[in-house]
Amino acid sequence: MSLPRHALPESEVLRYVPPVRPVSPADVAARVAEAPRLAVLDDDPTGTQTVKDIPVLTTWTVEDLRWALRQDSPAFFVLTNTRSLSPQDAATRNREITRALHEASRAENIPYVIASRGDSTLRGHFPLETDVLAEELTATGAAPDGVVLVPAYIEAGRLTVDSAHWMRTPDGLLPVGESEFAKDATFGYVSSSLPDWIEEKTKGRVPAGQVLRITVADLRTGGPAHVADQLRTLRDGATAVVDAVGDDDLRVLALAAAEAEESGTRLLYRVGPSFVRARAGQPAHPPLTAAELAPLRAPAPHGLIVVGSHVSLTTRQLNRLRERAGDVVEFELDVAQLLDPARRDEHIRDIATSAADAMKTADTVIRTTRTVVTAADPDESLAISRSVSAALVETVRLITATHRPAFVIAKGGITSSDTATHGLRIRRAWARGTLLPGIVSLWQPADGPAAGIPYIVFAGNVGGDDALADALALLRSAA
The missing domain is CATH 3.40.980.20 (Four-carbon acid sugar kinase, nucleotide binding domain)
Known part of the structure; x- marks a missing residue:
């Protein structure tokens, strides 16, 4: 996908985006009330910045994880800090947490799904972390059918449109591959198109053409049932990328994912901060007074x-x-x-x-x-x-x-x-x-x-x- 090498006016990038399909946080909260608990493995602590009254762990003993599962909350965070670790150490930490989480889940009889929270500017150990998590889930008999990539961070202006990821700047929307974050000494990249980025980061193991693209048109025109059908097509750990311009788009995805999971599709998520709030059924809260x-x-x-x-x-x-x-x-x-x-x-x-x-x-x-x-x-x-x-x-x-x-x-x-x-x-x-x-x-x-x-x-x-x-x-x- 060819993208500009400079910022564009936001109105130009969003010119052909369909009208918003409103979804209330309460509708999502009701839909996920009986859904598996969302365990967010956060590669640094900033993923909590979109939610309110959600438990956070900085350790992952079985007892700590059991405490988190017992709280009356649709989600909880486990601070992994893996973005600061070497690939080998990041892999080891993800394995430790997943195994402890599985044991805690069995002890509390509370099912879970995992979201690997990465940076909304695409830095971090991808695909390493989702690969390791998929291996561990497979060992427990819950092999994921698909990995769903949703890097959007609405408040910070990190938006995904037609499978391309953008960041808001004073000059307009900039393809994220042209930002200073793409030049990161450890996690640098060149692609702003998410399918191309996945091909780049997997070194060709996952070709861009094999990535399922769920666009803003799918979310807003097709709605939850249509997107759920798209998610059900994932097999053998295939990857999907999902657009998001606003919170309603992510709430459509949350409803669709709940429907797909309820019918047996197993999903593993790689997300930015905003998906967690949507999946938890929370609105955008005003700042503390x-x-x-x-x-x-x-x-x-x-x-x-x-x-x-x-x-x-x-x-x-x-x-x-x-x-x-x-x-x-x-x-x-x-x-x-x-x-x-x-x-x-x-x-x-x-x-x-x-x-x-x-x-x-x-x-x-x-x-x-x-x-x-x-x-x-x-x-x-x-x-x-x-x-x-x-x-x-x-x-x-x-x-x-x-x-x-x-x-x-x-x-x-x-x-x-x-x-x-x-x-x-x-x-x-x-x-x-x-x-x-x-x-x-x-x-x-x-x-x-x-x-x-x-x-x-x-x-x-x-x-x-x-x-x-x-x-x-x-x-x-x-x-």
């Missing part, structure tokens, strides 16, 4: 902002935070020192001590050097990222052990995951809603040392330039 935040905020005067993301959007957001919140104190973890074994530990301790002291009188930012350090080999680049992230997390652990913050904001996917799991040692939490419309999730830790400290998960690649400053302003208003 200051009144709702007040009882969640810890009894301390100031909070901690942890910035690990290096994308240009994060840098612009950090610049706007400096302009609008001039009393914020800022500390930099120097990557060169972090990668030097002789200097690393002392540098971490110095920054942590200074930041903990500063947080007594001001909201405090700790961030890594804005210049990205990479290697020629993608695995080496990922290893550098993990090393830097580990240092950032150790700094957070030392800071919060010394001085308890009113809140913690973590900026960046890997940063958010590692900070939650290792820095704050969160095991179980609830995603309580967002600080900004559909893009910045607030977790309420359910146990451990972070209980009582609201944790804000802020992806590196979402929001406008003022989003970080807006999030801080809202948290300050709840004091």
Whole structure:
């Protein structure tokens, strides 16, 4: 499929899209009330940013998974953090979780379906993760008939039209293969057409011509029954790609998938954030208000902002935070020192001590050097990222052990995951809603040392330039 190499006006891309077929979240909620539980294996913690009052796990013991299954919720998240892992380690982690989930499901007598949540800009371990999950499901006697790819993220402007994936920019809709995210040192790609992207990522194992395309016309003109019939044609783990321009499109898909699954079709999903909300039967919730935040905020005067993301959007957001919140104190973890074994530990301790002291009188930012350090080999680049992230997390652990913050904001996917799991040692939490419309999730830790400290998960690649400053302003208003 030939796509432009520049942004186009949104009206031009959507010119031939049929009118919306309205579907209420309540209709989906009623339809999936008796459906298998949706277990979302999230490759970083930002997939929770579209939902409200959904359980989140950062560990995957059988007992933790049984706790999640027992909650009165149509879905739950398991934070895998696999986007930060090597392919081998990502595969191992997916196998561990699937086996534990199968055991927990049998113990609770609650069936499940799996959604592997990846990035809406197509970064992550695909097809590795769905391949491994399919193998594990096959071993349990539940081999998937098809893998359904739905990368849309409506609030962030990641839309799929005629099987091509786009991202909204100030200049219009840009084919995602032309974005900065497609140049990722570890997960880079060139194709914006999803069938072509699948052929590219599978190295030709799945030809583009064999991918089932469920278009916006199928969703809006054909409706749930038609799309269910399309899904029933999947066999032997074949792949389908699904358009989405708005939440109603995803709700049509949710109804169709429930119908297909009820008639015996087994589906495995690879999704962006928005499908989870649709499948859970939830509407797009407004952001949390200051009144709702007040009882969640810890009894301390100031909070901690942890910035690990290096994308240009994060840098612009950090610049706007400096302009609008001039009393914020800022500390930099120097990557060169972090990668030097002789200097690393002392540098971490110095920054942590200074930041903990500063947080007594001001909201405090700790961030890594804005210049990205990479290697020629993608695995080496990922290893550098993990090393830097580990240092950032150790700094957070030392800071919060010394001085308890009113809140913690973590900026960046890997940063958010590692900070939650290792820095704050969160095991179980609830995603309580967002600080900004559909893009910045607030977790309420359910146990451990972070209980009582609201944790804000802020992806590196979402929001406008003022989003970080807006999030801080809202948290300050709840004091």
